[in-house]
Amino acid sequence: MWNASDDEIGQFLRLAAERILDLKRDPRIKYVSLFKDYGTNSGQEFSHPTSQITATMFVPRRVLYELRAGREYFVSKERCVFCDILIRRSGRPSRVIEARGDYVAIGPYAPRVPYETWILSRNHEASFERTGLSKPGLRTNLAALLRRTLQRIRVLTEGFHLVLHTSPNSLHPSRTLGYWKTIDDDYQLAY
Numbered sequence: 275m276w277n278a279s280d281d282e283i284g285q286f287l288r289l290a291a292e293r294i295l296d297l298k299r300d301p302r303i304k305y306v307s308l309f310k311d312y313g314t315n316s317g318q319e320f321s322h323p324t325s326q327i328t329a330t331m332f333v334p335r336r337v338l339y340e341l342r343a344g345r346e347y348f349v350s351k352e353r354c355v356f357c358d359i360l361i362r363r364s365g366r367p368s369r370v371i372e373a374r375g376d377y378v379a380i381g382p383y384a385p386r387v388p389y390e391t392w393i394l395s396r397n398h399e400a401s402f403e404r405t406g407l408s409k410p411g412l413r414t415n416l417a418a419l420l421r422r423t424l425q426r427i428r429v430l431t432e433g434f435h436l437v438l439h440t441s442p443n444s445l446h447p448s449r450t451l452g453y454w455k456t457i458d459d460d461y462q463l464a465y
């Protein structure tokens with residue numbers, strides 16, 4: 275992906291958004307994951323360039339923790355935790371890796387792995403497929419930042435995981451789980 279042009283990555287993002295939206299039309303599907311494992315130590319399965327999409331009847335555990343934490347933060351502060359992280363990080367130049375239009379690549383506080391990088395939008399949006407399909411300008415900036423971030427990671431390491439964090443299937447929301455009710459306000463998409 276880091277060898278592709280911004281335009282080609284933009285087309286990939288649009289294709290991914292279309293596939294995610296199509297899978298979410300199925301009411302059985304609770305979550306759609308888009309990810310790329312690169313390098314033999316990172317679980318790469320095929321020798322050719324590939325990204326994977328999986329649709330599951332449950333929300334993966336890590337995303338569930340994010341949803342719960344995002345909702346708890348929203349309940350106490352009436353603000354999105356990801357937007358607040360971005361505001362605080364933007365005030366500290368050492369944490370901002372690069373900004374491109376509305377998108378910012380940051381080094382998160384207490385990363386789980388070395389060189390963990392988050393790409394967030396300054397404009398709050400919970401759903402990747404909504405942004406990916408409706409706003410070509412945003413897609414272009416995201417494509418450029420994604421390519422440049424991957425190029426940086428590739429200089430440092432032979433393997434990485436690239437994961438999209440987007441909202442669960444809000445076309446068919448749960449009637450029982452509380453975090454769905456404010457999901458458009460308290461959750462934010464990130465790479």
Ligand SMILES: [Zn+2]
Nearest residue numbers: 354357398462
């Ligand atoms: Zn936000």
